Amino acid sequence: EVQVVESGGGLVQPGGSLRLSCVASGFTVSTNYMTWVRQAPGKGLEWVSVIYSGGTTYFADSLKGRFTVSRDNSKNTLYLQMTSLRAEDTAVYYCARNRPHSDYADVWGQGTTVTVSS
Amino acid sequence: DIQLTQSPYFLSASVGDRLTITCRASQGISSSLAWYQQKPGRAPKLLIYAASTLQSGVPSRFSGSGSGTEFTLTISSLQPEDFATYYCQRVDSYPLTFGGGTKVEIK
Numbered sequence: 001e002v003q004v005v006e007s008g009g010g011l012v013q014p015g016g017s018l019r020l021s022c023v024a025s026g027f028t029v030s031t032n033y034m035t036w037v038r039q040a041p042g043k044g045l046e047w048v049s050v051i052y053s054g055g056t057t058y059f060a061d062s063l064k065g066r067f068t069v070s071r072d073n074s075k076n077t078l079y080l081q082m083t084s085l086r087a088e089d090t091a092v093y094y095c096a097r098n099r100p101h102s103d104y105a106d107v108w109g110q111g112t113t114v115t116v117s118s
Numbered sequence: 119d120i121q122l123t124q125s126p127y128f129l130s131a132s133v134g135d136r137l138t139i140t141c142r143a144s145q146g147i148s149s150s151l152a153w154y155q156q157k158p159g160r161a162p163k164l165l166i167y168a169a170s171t172l173q174s175g176v177p178s179r180f181s182g183s184g185s186g187t188e189f190t191l192t193i194s195s196l197q198p199e200d201f202a203t204y205y206c207q208r209v210d211s212y213p214l215t216f217g218g219g220t221k222v223e224i225k
Contacts, residue, residue: 037162045154045162045205047214058212061119094161103209104152106173108161 002026002107004078006095009112016085020112022078022095027107030073033098035105036080038091038114048093050103051078085116120145122206124217130225137193139220141206146186150210153182153191156219157202165204166191196222 008020022034036048049059051069059067068081078095092113096105121144131137141151149169154162164173166182169189179194193200201224206217 044219045156045207045216047207047216050212050214060213096161099164099167102167103214104164104167105162106164106167108163110161 002097004095004097004107004109006093006109006112009093009114011115011117012085013118014086014116016116017081017083018085018114020080020082020093020095020114022080022109024076024078024097027097028073029071029076029078029097033101033103034069034071034078035096035098035103036069037094037096037105038089039094039111040088040091043091046091049080050098082114085114087116090114090116119213119215120147120208120210122208122215122217124204124206124220126220127218129220129222131196131222132225133196133198135196137196137200137222139191139204139206139222141184141189141191141217143187143189143208147208147210149185150208151182151184151189152207152209153180154205154207155200155202156205162205198224 004024035050051057066084070079092111094111095109097107099106123142125140151169153166156162170182181192203219203221
């Protein structure tokens with residue numbers, strides 16, 4: 001079965017860091033475009049980033065310099081490294097696989113919750 | 119950045135109704151648009167991509183149309199499982215953006 005499972009969320013203090021993981025099964029992370037999307041409590045969806053199979057990454061303007069994306073091919077896992085966290089980063093973070101060579105996310109995880117609070 | 123405006127924000131409808139949701143882009147985006155469905159506590163689900171292509175496994179009562187700046191998602195006959203929030207998303211250039219969402223509730 002093709003699926004992704006996120007983990008790593010939790011409570012972190014403002015200014016802190018957190019790394020989210022997205023483990024894939026049924027497909028290879030490194031040969032697909034992968035997307036992160038987040039959703040603040042009671043709010044709509046917000047696109048966070050994409051990583052191409054070749055490694056190129058793009059981020060939402062508000063996140064540039066604070067968030068990075070990486071992969072561990074041996075673990076078939078995608079990561080979202082978040083630094084200098086703010087209260088407004090509190091959200092459910094979703095990982096998704098994109099349709100081939102596109103930004104259309106067709107396989108989503110269940111999400112992992114990040115809470116930034118003192 | 120190009121903004122997406124969905125309308126209406128909220129819709130009350132009955133089973134069997136025909137429903138249309140509109141998504142307007144602040145600039146032309148060709149056909150670079152997707153529609154997603156999200157139920158409470160669940161991840162979004164891709165319904166339509168490239169403005170009008172039905173994602174595999176999605177019922178044919180869902181359809182998408184439009185190009186440039188105006189797009190529509192139509193549900194031809196609303197079913198109980200369709201009560202959810204619907205989002206459009208533009209994918210023409212980075213950063214990508216979503217519309218604000220349309221919540222469809224039971225009348």
